[in-house]
Every structure is written in structure tokens, then in C-alpha cells.
Amino acid sequence: MFFDARSAKLLKPGQHMVIDGCPGLRLTVSATRKTWIYRYKSPTDGRMKQVAIGQWPAVTVQAAAAQWQALREQRGEGADPAAQRRTERQSALSEVMAPKILTVRLLVEAFITGHLKAQRKAAGARAGEVALLRLLDEQPTFAQMPAASVTRSVAFEVLDSKKATPTAAAKLRSLLGAGWDYALDAGRLDGEVPNWWRMVMKGRLKSKGKLVGGKHQGQQRRVLRAGEIGELLGWLPNMHELGSDATQMYLWTCARGVEIFGMRPEHVAEEADGWWWTVPKGQTKNARFSAGVDLRVPLIGRALEIVRRRLDAVGESGWLFEDARGEQYEQKDFSTYIYSLQPYSEKVSRRESEGLVIPVAGWSPHDLRRTGRTLLASLGCRDEIAEAIIGHLPKDIVGIYNAYTYDAERRHWLGELSRHLEGLAMPAQDGLPARP
Numbered sequence: 001m002f003f004d005a006r007s008a009k010l011l012k013p014g015q016h017m018v019i020d021g022c023p024g025l026r027l028t029v030s031a032t033r034k035t036w037i038y039r040y041k042s043p044t045d046g047r048m049k050q051v052a053i054g055q056w057p058a059v060t061v062q063a064a065a066a067q068w069q070a071l072r073e074q075r076g077e078g079a080d081p082a083a084q085r086r087t088e089r090q091s092a093l094s095e096v097m098a099p100k101i102l103t104v105r106l107l108v109e110a111f112i113t114g115h116l117k118a119q120r121k122a123a124g125a126r127a128g129e130v131a132l133l134r135l136l137d138e139q140p141t142f143a144q145m146p147a148a149s150v151t152r153s154v155a156f157e158v159l160d161s162k163k164a165t166p167t168a169a170a171k172l173r174s175l176l177g178a179g180w181d182y183a184l185d186a187g188r189l190d191g192e193v194p195n196w197w198r199m200v201m202k203g204r205l206k207s208k209g210k211l212v213g214g215k216h217q218g219q220q221r222r223v224l225r226a227g228e229i230g231e232l233l234g235w236l237p238n239m240h241e242l243g244s245d246a247t248q249m250y251l252w253t254c255a256r257g258v259e260i261f262g263m264r265p266e267h268v269a270e271e272a273d274g275w276w277w278t279v280p281k282g283q284t285k286n287a288r289f290s291a292g293v294d295l296r297v298p299l300i301g302r303a304l305e306i307v308r309r310r311l312d313a314v315g316e317s318g319w320l321f322e323d324a325r326g327e328q329y330e331q332k333d334f335s336t337y338i339y340s341l342q343p344y345s346e347k348v349s350r351r352e353s354e355g356l357v358i359p360v361a362g363w364s365p366h367d368l369r370r371t372g373r374t375l376l377a378s379l380g381c382r383d384e385i386a387e388a389i390i391g392h393l394p395k396d397i398v399g400i401y402n403a404y405t406y407d408a409e410r411r412h413w414l415g416e417l418s419r420h421l422e423g424l425a426m427p428a429q430d431g432l433p434a435r436p
Helices: 004-009 061-076 081-097 103-121 120-139 138-144 150-158 166-186 225-239 241-253 300-313 331-342 367-378 383-390 397-403 407-424
Strands: 017-020 027-028 033-041 048-056 268-271 274-279 295-298
Touching: 027 061, 027 274, 033 061, 048 081, 048 166, 061 081, 061 268, 103 120, 103 138, 103 166, 120 138, 120 166, 138 397, 150 166, 225 241, 241 300, 241 367, 241 407, 268 367, 274 300, 300 407, 331 367, 331 407, 383 407
Parallel strands: none
Antiparallel strands: 017 027, 027 033, 033 048, 268 274, 274 295
């Protein structure tokens, strides 16, 4: 059996990949997902039929091959897997519709369909769905037990089994708590059933920070110093264009990565006082707040140069930041790229020859945003203006009564930030890439 994960990632909607050594097993691609499919001829009427096995990469090629083998054996024994699957679904639907026991799996599936996919952004909903379904697949006994019978000790055991990855465990705790709330609100659980997920392990699932050299670094709030900023800006020509442009956009706008990489031509316009980038509210972190508004970002200096150059070269996808495949370059892509340049990354440690290693180590893309905000404060920018620039909502009573947009102040202080950054920039480094 051979499976090329890289080729699978590059598949376009409507395409598919057959798996060598597994006749009838293929990976098909729709607009939103990649699905393992078993295609076969029905033993009853000879027509081609197919059965979905699961979504990749949540279901690995090994797991898909194991399920394919089981379905193939059913087919060899004269059974029709699709017909059998349909019968099982109808039976499961009857069980759901009937006033029978609500298992943990049924509760979670109803929460995914009724809340996650309906109320949350697609990326967040997908991540939550994958995490929940993976937990249920890993712990089948827990998945099949009645949801009303989940005790405090059961909840503790589930979360305790994930404590090696505290951030992921805390996310699961939050998702399961929301799932139980959803079932209680819908009346599928008796109102007297306690939601232990809101109480168990509270405050004890804290990240130890990223691993560097096998050691946890703890919670760090990294801000690049003036010399580091200058060295980084001088080293930018060593990066590929997407990485260099993204680094500068973080520093020159103080915007979030998801906002930068979600930029489209219709978000940019030249107005009377200069160029502006308007981030739709739905793409900002404030989308869930009624007081949230579109984020207005004046484009100044290098940020304006980058945006105008990318406007002239925008592809069919419509994204200003487009990868080599013609798809949106995402925040996770940039984060992975920056990590791969750090001297402590696995990619660098596995090298047998020389390669790019960034000279300013120990930072993530979000630290660039924090650095920009810190520089604004050091230049004398008032907090309410700096907070407006980075897209934070005003707190408490100020947010209710102060509707001023600070457009003029945004342009003034991002102009000051641009001049300060240019003053820090070192000459471009030519020749060999930097080494650790």
C-alpha cells in the first residue's frame, strides 16, 4: 500500500486519488473535505456503489485500509455494504427519534450539527468537530455510555488522560461543557443532570509553553528589541516573498494574521486622506460581539507598497496572499514557516547541509503584533488610540458611549510607527544566509 500525503493535500475539488494495493479504495475531494470511499460492484444487481469510510486526515490511510478490508470481506461474502450501511443508519435514526437513552456520542453529534456548524466559523467548527470525534473514537466506552450517567470521576478520567497536552485538554473541556449546556437547553438532558465539565479540572489545564530543545518554555510574552527588529528587517530578503511580506504587514499594521491573510481587493480603497484597508467585522476577533465593527487600517509605508504590488498581481482566487497552489495563504502556514527557520526547529536539526536559519530566534508571528503595540506605546501613542489600531473593543462604559473611530489618529500613529521601523532597519544582508 502506497499513499503520498503531499499529493493528497494538492488535490482539487472534484479530483480523487486511488490507493495502490487497495482495489476500490480512493480519496475523493469536495469543496470542503477529503473523504475515503470504497467503490465496488453490488453483488445483487452488478451496479457500481460506494461507501464513505471517513474524512482524511482525521481517518488515517492505515485506518481507512483496515475499514476497506472489512467492507471488502463483506462484499466477498455476498453482502452489499451500502445496503447494510443504509439499514444501520435507519436503525440508528429510529433509535434517535425514539425516547431512548441519549449516549455521549449522540449528544456530541447533536451539538456538532446544531451548534458548532451553525454558530461558529468554519475553521473553528471543523477543528472542534475533529477534536470531539477523535476523543470518542479513542474512548469507545465513554462514547457509548448514557450522557446522564457521566459522573464527576468519569469527567476527571477523560480530561486527566489528556493532561499531557493541556491546551488541547482545556479545549476539549470547553467543548464538552458547551455540548452538555446545549443538551440541557434543548431538554435532551434532565435539568437536574450536573454539567461536570464546567467544574472538573477548572484552572488546572494550563499550557507549559512551547517545547524548545525538549524543555517547556512557559508562558512568554515576547517583544522584539530595537536591535532585533533591525536585524530581522535586514534579513528579510532571505525569506520567500510571502514570508517577507507577511512579516512586514504584521509590524506595519499591528493586525492579526487571520485579518492579513484574509485580505481581498474589495477590502482596499483609496480615500481622500490616503489608502485604507477595511477588515469586515466577520473576519475579526470581535465578530461575536454586537458592539464589534469593521476594522479600519490605514496603509502606510511598506504596508502600502506590499498591498499595491499584490493588488496588481492578484490571482483568480481573489486572495492578496495566495500560495503556490493558488489557494489562500493562511496564518498556520506562516506560523509553520517561521518556526521552520528557528535554530531549534526539527527541520533545522535534521539537516545534513547548511540552510536558512533566522538570526532573531524565539518569536512567533503574534509576537510581531505585540511588538508593534509596544512600539506605539513607546512613541507616546495613547492607550485608547493604540487599542483601536490593533482592533480591541473599548471596555465597560467607554465602549457604550464612545463611538469615535479615531481614523485620523490611526493614520498619524501608524505613520509614526512606520518612520520608527524604517529608522531601525539595517541594510539588507547579502551573501550567505545567517547561521545560528
